[in-house]
Amino acid sequence: MTHNDIQQVMDWAVAENGIPGIVVDIKDGDRTWFGTAGAADLETGAPRRPGEYAQVGSGGKAFIATVLLTLEAEGALSIDDPVNKWLPGVLDVNGYDGDEITIRHLLSNTAGMYSTGLAPELTNRYATRSAFRAHRFDTYTAAELFRIAVSQPPVAAPGERFVYANGGFYIAEAMVEKITGNSFAAEVERRVFQPLGLDHTYVRGPGEVGFRDPHPRAYSRQFYKDGVDTATVTAENWESVLEDPSLAPLDVTEFETSWTPGNIVSTTGDMIRFVSALASGSLLPPAQHHEMWTTVSTEGANWLPHTRYGLGLFEFDKTAADGRVLRGVGGSYWGTMFFTVSTADGEHVISVQTNTEFKSWKVLRRIYEAGYGVSLG
Template sequence: MNNTEIQRALDWAVAEVGIPGIVAHVKDGDQTWFGTAGVSDLKTGAPRRRGEHAQIGSGGKSVMAAILLGLEAEGKLSIDDPVNRWLPGVLNVNGYDGDTITIRHLLQNTAGLFATGLAPEIAHRFATRASFLKHRHHEFTTDDLFAMTVSQPPVGQPGERFLYANGGFYLAEAMIEKITGNSFAEEVEKRVIRPLRLRDTYVRPDNDTTYRDPHPRGYSRQFYKDGTDLNAVDGENWASFLEDPDLEPLDVTEFNTSWVPGNIVSTTDDMIRMVGALASGKLLPAEQHREMWTTVTTEGSNWLPYTRYGLGLFEFDPDVTGGRRLRGVGGSFWGAMFFTVSTEDGEHVISVQSNFELASWEVLQRIFEAGFGVTFTP
């Protein structure tokens, strides 16, 4: 691992991209390294440090997939069960068909669901500074999330193509609770936290807007200008509505994330252990591990570059990494970014967290190229 180049990437992310604070935690066999740049708190100037709690965002999707695959291994479901078997009628709305969409489709983002993260229910609450400040404590119920999932028509047939959609994972979480009779938090504790001996990972209650200490403050510039008519924003003109990039970032630490799939908080130490286990097959039986890493291309979806997607996780296309299989999870939203990537054997893992959204893919690219000794070549 080239720690000097990783540190340069961290320093560049703060100095040039404008990220308030960022960390990179590396495990390479028995060796570890932890680097930081910037601050945990812009007011106090407190530095970033190891062991800080943060929302893992869409990294929680991998946990849902692992739990459902574990239930399949126990004979309690099939990953190819139609959604209607477990949640009858929930998807029979607005052109969707719960008899043809399967659990696999949900976990693989190939169900034909629209991009739920762009739903008006999210955008109208959080897209401008004024609306964010007004709605930051809004709690989404399960019924709210179900309704949002089918609030717009399908974008394709089940299995036709990849399109990133949080909605499928709202359904996955509900299935876990229905099949087991336990809360999602209880199943995470039973099937992931205890087996992997994670010390600082937990499911945050839906009404909680705090973090266990220590934690960084979260900051964001991910906003349109106040007063923007969101109905006028489209895929061609959206950049013209963005707020002045010279504005000070908004402190978004106290933020209800009940709409984030899984709503899981963790640390870089725990994420290294978890993603290493998911990448290498230490958590699931061989058949379910194979299913988890049977991937589809994300090309043409405007998602992360150079990736293929399995069940709740991604893998960098080996054609781009010179044959290296690099597997990971990641998430980004207002005030937080958390990506963790591992080699196939789980021995070399890099976990990156910033108290700012993913402002530039180049931040991750520089860190992973330096840390894994690869060059992403399209």
């Protein structure tokens, strides 16, 4: 791998894939490299730069899982505890059973829960440009998020198969607060941010819609065509009902994201430190590290190809060219994509952030293929 190869991929991503701006941050042993392409601000043309803050999206799942595993290490809980032990009744609706669904099921996306991101209660608010403008500053209570999480019946039995669902992590995050008596923000600060020196990572506060400086502007084309019935959208057909890709992107930088698991903002540098620690086992005790990386298949789930899922993180089913296992964290929603992948020893980490949502697997695939010498096609 040469850094020129990765720079060429970034340039291609901007020129041919509709990405406004992209950064790639690399740690390889004692060596580091940082590359950019495109713009942080389409109006001014300002370039992307190191240290920019961005929402990690579903990367917050890994932080939630880590906090719960540290609590298990202290004897405060077992990840095989049923949900009803800590939040009785929350899941006892619409066909769910809080005595059967465990913390492990929530964190591994094997609780059989409906894919929360497709729930009409959420998608209707952001489905079109006009809806997004009207609802971008809506806030959600924990009770509302719980209701959305179980608004559709189960799609599988607990432990049966992987189904990606934010709803399980809404409940897991609330469990942290119930068990500790503290806010999730306070617990993740004490248990993760401080031990790892993540000085540029924080949980957005209630009603917080912007970012600390520096940050890129965020742009989205992730909207349905006018008139689409969101109830008919599935994980299989959603791409076919998206609006015309030739439309100019909408600036979505200011956006209330309390419905995002963890609601965490970070930088590529901090995410490199975080994922390196989780991949290598330098943060969690051996027993909890083993639990985090006991994975389930994602095959057939219309999710990331060539992956298995642990507790809040994924592992590729293909190794790097030198045989090292690859582990990572990722997330995407309106205006951002943030993926960080590390070798299992924590020595070689590649963090990618774009100021627009996930466009296709091919951008990430080409970056990680160039970086690790592995075929992910």
